[in-house]
Amino acid sequence: MTRFPTDRHGLIHRSAVLAAHFSEEDYRRAIRKKEIVPVGRGVCVAAGERTAREWYKLRVIAAAVTSEVAPTLSHQSAAAIHGLEMLKPALRRVHMITGSPNGGYRTSTQHRHVGTLRPDEIVDVDGFHVTSIERTAVDVACTSTMGFAGALAIFDSALRNGADREVMARMLRGRRRGAQQARRALHHADGLSENPGESWGRAQMIEAGLPIPRLQHEFRDDDGTLIARTDYDWDGRLVGEFDGRVKYEKHLRPGESTADAVIREKAREDALRHRRIQVVRWTWADLEAGRVVDMIREWLTHLAISAA
Secondary structure, three states: OOOOOOOOOOOOHHHHHHOOOOOOHHHHHHOOOOOOEEOOOOEEOOOOOHHHHHHHHHHHHHHHHOOOOOOOEHHHHHHHHHOOOOOOOOOOOOEOOOOOOOEEEEEEEEEEEOOOHHHEEEEEEOOOOEOOHHHHHHHHHHHOOOOHHHHHHHHHHHHHHHHHOOHHHHHHHOOOOOOHHHHHHHHHHHOOOOOOOHHHHHHHHHHHHHOEEEEEEEEEOOOEEEEEEEEEEEOEEEEEEOOOHHHHHOOOOOOHHHHHHHHHHHHHHHHHOOOOOEEEEOOOHHHHHHOOOHHHHHHHHHOOOOOO
């Protein structure tokens, strides 16, 4: 593979390639051979395995560094820079705020939103101007195509990352599209929720009127040894667990495979059941199909657990 110069973000700029005395054909050949992959006009990165979120962040960075005027990244793009997790985000366009009541437009690759920002709503992250975590979460919550669940997921993530709940609440006091949905989601938001899948499950429970579960509770044996830290639990008698490959990979121990983690989870579940704690599990497919509420309701009824 040809060793082209890269900037501090790992981006390969066509202009820098030519300045380093490579030819236009060298650059185009590398693209044809898929040694490098375009992420913006005149900008590529080395080929490699990346998640959709990682590819999107690279496209956001490429758009920012090649913009003639330093933009303020916003919405999903600001969330990508902050590392906030979203539920089924639309990652097609790079989002920016114009900083004025006009001048907005949308293309197939960019969305420039009209609107002004207060100085405290703009922060510097790794040299980029982005909306603050609080403003970013509010903007995403008000525009999420996933409705209440999408709003809850971004607020959960923002709180996990140190966002100020009261600041977000103040931002939602004015009139704006999607604010009512966002206010309701912020009321239920909890930074103990560890990922968008867990947030989505809780959103379905809330909308179905189920008792609100306790999050990330630690169960210990009589000697104080930790048995399990669970995603959800009701009254210490019913535990709910969201299963996902990403979840297992996130909590892998040194030298452990995903299969090892699954086996460890099974042993943990057996230890809970030994203490007469029922465990119900669901997957992303169950969330998609809307099966989770019925699964939980059946056990809540069987165990006679009701809202406090």
